[in-house]
Amino acid sequence: MRGKGKGSWLDSLRRAAARMGAFFRKEPMDRELEAEVAAHIEMATAENLQRGMTPEEARRQALVRFGGVEQAKERQRESRGLPWLDTVLQDLRYTMRTLGRDRGFATIAILILALGIGANVVVFSVVNTILLRPLPFYDPSRLVWIAPADAKGLSASTYSVDAYEDLRLMNRSYEDVTGYFAFSTEDNYKLTGRGVPLPVTGIMVAGNFLHVLGVEPMLGRQFTPEESIKGGPAAVMLSHAFWQRQFGGDRSLIGKAIAFDGKPVTVAGVLPESFDFGAAFSPGARVDVLTPLIMDDIRYQGNTLTFLGRLKPGVTLAQARAEATTLFPQFYWGKRFPESKGNYKDAARPVPLKEYVSGKLQRSLVVLWCAVGLILLIVCVNLSNLLLARSAARSKEFALRSALGAGRARLIRQLLTESLVLAGAGAALGLGLAYALLRYLAHQGSIALPLLSSVRLDGTALGWSLLITVSTAVLFGLVPGMRASRANVQEALKDGGHGTTEGRQHERMRTALVVSEVALACVLLVGAGLLLRSFLRVLDVDLGFQPSTAAAVRVDYDESMSTEKRSAMLEDLAHRVGGLPGVEEVGFSDNLPLDRNRSWGAPRIKGKTYKPGELQGAFVYIVSPGYLKAMGMRLRGRDFTWQDNDKSEGAVVLNESAAKGLWPGEDAVGKMAVIGKKDVRVIGVIADVSDTNVEGKSSWQMYLPMMQKDWGPDGATLVVRTKLPPEQLAGSVMRTLREINPNQPAVEFRPLQRLVDHAVSPRQFFMMLVGVFAALGLVLASLGIYGVISYSVTRRTQEIGVRMALGASPGNVQMGVLSKTLRMAAAGIAVGAVVSIAVANLIASLLFGTTPTDPTTFVAMAVLLGAVAALAGYLPARRASRINPMVALRNE
Known part of the structure; x- marks a missing residue:
């Protein structure tokens, strides 16, 4: 038995070697095969001659008895060598010759495929980066974000130091549990000792922050415990981008001191390129450095710390949530540090860190993915239409190949090979386009999407591109291949005539494909229209301030100076900047709307007792005189003056929501309130200002004077309203700032409109992409309509010539062609409108101020599709009306 098995194995090896050798010797063997076939036919012919047949009849009978010569050759070829590889190479060679003869068709098909596949690769890469790919941390599935459920604002989602330690x-x-200081501001540090002070944005993190995340420095070490205590050595961790940009990637920098805020700070390490703090925790923000958080410095500042934790192995999220329900209320008011206020009766709700980072975008990204999938489907339908027209023109070729022995499977395989070659070329070009676009998106810091800076064309995206390339080739090549494979000589000859059954079948199928193409384009257009209407409604939201012609710049000053000196310095600066040409209003604030935010305990009516939870916290802005006017806020009452200092009565400006909440139905101006333990008078009420986002309802807000020491500002931002473009005023403002403080860093004088643009950038990003896809779908649908109508006119040239010879006018011919065009468009719009209603209800949560069945959007999209369809049909109709009857009849 073993010997027999060994012999069988050797025989199989010999047969394989023979096939391989035959494959590489196929040309000589083909010549031998032809000689052998010719010899068989000559012998049969000779026998027939001996039977008394004429030479012609003898050869004819020999061929009939032998059977199809080419079929016999094909059977013999398939019995030798590697038939599948031989066939594939034959199909490829034939495909390249065929496409080379029809370069116009090949070019159009490749460009259409490149757009469809490239768009799909880009969207998949974005979806993969934000939703599918794990966070760039060690074992990220065990990382959780700890915050109260549905918390609004940073103060409501952060905790105090004593809660962190408990x-x-x-x-x-x-x-372990870690965290970072949530209220860091842009350009909060400055790099000195290198000429003009350079603004640097840093985040203070707990000493164990990188350890809990599982991030190891690319160079150097993590922070030591001594660097996280008050009075310990100062250290900094550089981001990879900052290290490259400012220090040229100098590896010798590790362990050396650099000057931060005029003080020596040791460079502990450089973060890996894959770790971008802003991309994960503050989308759209640039974070240059991490510094160790000194807990004692912020212990009495209230809720300022974010919480992150790494679950123990085997501990579920449900168990962590159950523990939080009982544990967090025990932190109420703090036990070891009563002065550190914290109210945690509402338990924290741990969520997976991945969900916190990107969970809110899940629905939007899925919609975007579906939209680009529709584009690929439209591409397939369009190319199927082109291939059907092309296969109709090649019907005689396919029938002749069938007669010569090519089976149905061989014809289908040949057409699928052509589809694969076209799809492969389109994918190669599409990947190039996708690579360029992804690099552009990765450097768009103005788009507030998490992890966008790490989007790239990786192996997963390449695998996805391969999958959709093959799927696309099969989708758009299978139907034409099935149709062509059914052709035979007789039907092909009939199809070569005019008005035959096969010709009409081709036209009906192409018409059905165009109707489906228009329906898909309609769905895309309606979705894009609804998102566009929502975006326009967002832009029309009353922000409560006027960002146009206003700009802001962070002012550097010694924060240890007294309230009186700080107020005098800011008043002097306001006077100098206000005197610059083109400046209308000037003011200061330690915080801007739609930027970072903080909330304090709610203002209360003096002498009134409130039940727990009856009042909501208020967002707090510490401002100077002129700020409200510089922001373009609508004020009722009076503004602050520089005399609203510690020698005067406490003052506050409330927004309308806070005023109505405290004194419903009454005028709040002039009323007394209590903030903390201080009595204040309401000197004015402003319209509600968008605080955390543009689309949400405004919270309570209160504005307090920075001239009073009870309300120490956290820095100062100068706001200037100007008649000039902000970039023209930037140089004058910076020179004025340095006249007062030579160490003022070269911070950017940024327009306030940028805050608004940043807030709406995710919606704008999705709206623009869906809009581009809708426009592409519209173009492809119009091309499909044009192709079908143009093909129909070409086939009916003689018929149209006869009609015109019998008296039909050019106008009648045009109307006939246009009516067919509009019937196809109307059918597609009707189907698309029904599907669009269902799709619109699915994306209702993404709409703002717009209903899913918004009639304006549906009517506008139907009119647009109809107009484009009419234009696409007009060109063939015009060509049809110019047919010369005599020429057409002569050709007939």
Whole structure:
């Protein structure tokens, strides 16, 4: 038995070697085969001659008895060598010759495929980066974000230092808990000792922050415990981009001191390129450095810390949530540090860090993915139409190949090979387009999408491109291949005539494909229209301030100076900047709307007792005189003056929501309120200002004077309203700032409109992409309509000539062609409108101020599609009306 098995194995090896050798010797063997066939036919012919047949009849009978010569050759070829590889190479060679003869068709098909596949690769890469790919941390599935459910604003989603220390001590669910200071501002540090001070944005993180995330520095070390205590050595961790940009990637910098804020700070390490703090935790923000958070410095500032934790192995999220329900209320008011206020009766709700980072975008990204999938489907339908027209023109070729022995499977395989070659070329070009676009998106810091800076064309995206390339080739090549494979000599000859059954079948199928193409384009257009209407409604939202012609710049000053000196310095600066040409209003604030935010305890009516939870917290802005006017806010009452200092009565300006909440039905101006333990008078009420986002309802807001020491500002931002473009005024403002403070860093004088643009950038991003896809779908649909109508006119040239010879006018001919065009468009619009209603209801949560069945959008999209369809049909109709009857009849 073993010997027999060994012999069988050797025989198989010999047969394989023979086939391989035959494959590489196929040309000589083909010549031998032809000689052998010719010899068989000559012998049969000779026998027939001996039977008394004429030479012609003898050869004819020999061929009949032998059977199809080419079929016999094909059977013999398939019995030798590697038939599948031989066939594939034959199909490829034939495909290249065929496409080379029809370069116009090949070019159009490749361009259409490149757009469809490239768009799909780009969207998949974005979806993969934000939704599918794990976060760039060690074992990210065990990382959780800890915050109260549905918290609004930073103060409501952060905790105090004592809560942080108690949670680390008392929990049983986490390996460790970490956090960072949530209220860091842009350009909050400055790099000195290198000429003009350079603004640097840094985040203070707990000493164990990188350890909990599982991030190891690319160079150097993590922070030491000594660097996280008050009075310890100062250290900094550089981001990879900042290290490259400012220090040229100097590896010798590790362990050396650089000057931050005029003080020596040791460079502990450089973060890996894959770690971008802003991309994960503050989309759209640039973070240059991390510094160790000194807990004692912020212990009495209230809720300022974010919480992140790493679950212990085997601990579920449900267990962590159950523990938080019982644990967090024990932190109420703090036990070890009563002065550090914290109200945690509402338990924290841990969520997976991935969900916190990108969960809110899931629905939008899925919609975007579906939209680009529709584009690929439209591409397939369009190319199927082109291939059907092309296969109709090649019907005689396919029938002749069938007569010569090519089976149905061989014809289908040949056409699928052509589809694969076209799809492969389109994918190669599409990947080039996708690569360029992804690089552009990765450097768009103005788009507030998480992890966008890490989007790239990776192996997963390449695998996806391969999948959709093959799928697309099969989708648009299978139907024409099935149709062509059914052709035979007789039907092909009939199809070569005019008005035959096969010709009409081709036309009906192409018409059905165009109707489906228009329907898909209609769905895309309606979705894009609804998102566009929503975006326009967002832009029409009353922000409560006027961002146009206003700009802001962060002012550097010594924060240790007294309230009186700070007020005098700011008043002097306001006077100098206000005197610059083109400046209308000037003011200061430690915070801007739609930027970072903080909330304090709610203002209360003096002498009134409130039940727990009856009042909501208020967002707080510490401002100077002129700020409200510089922002373009609508004020009722009076503004602050520089005399609203510690020697005067406490003052506050409330927004309308806070005023109505405290004194419903009354005028709040002039009323007394209590903030903390201080009595203040309401000197004015302003219209509600968008605080955390443009689309949400405004919270309570209160504006307090920075001239009073009870309300110490966290820095100062100069706001200037100007008649000039901000970039023209930037140089004058910066020179004025340096006249007062030579160490003022070269910070950017940024327009306030940028805050609004940043807030709406995610919606704008999705709207623009869907809009581009809708426009592409519209173009492809119009091309499909044009192709079908143009093909129909070409086939009916003689018929149209006869009609015109019998008296039909050019106008009648045009109307006939246009009516067919509009019937196809109307059918597609009707189907698309029904599907669009269902799709619009699915994306209702993404709409703002717009209903899913918005009649304006549906009517506008139907009119647009109809107009484009009429234009696409007009060109063939015009050509049809110019047919010369005599020429057409002569050709007939």
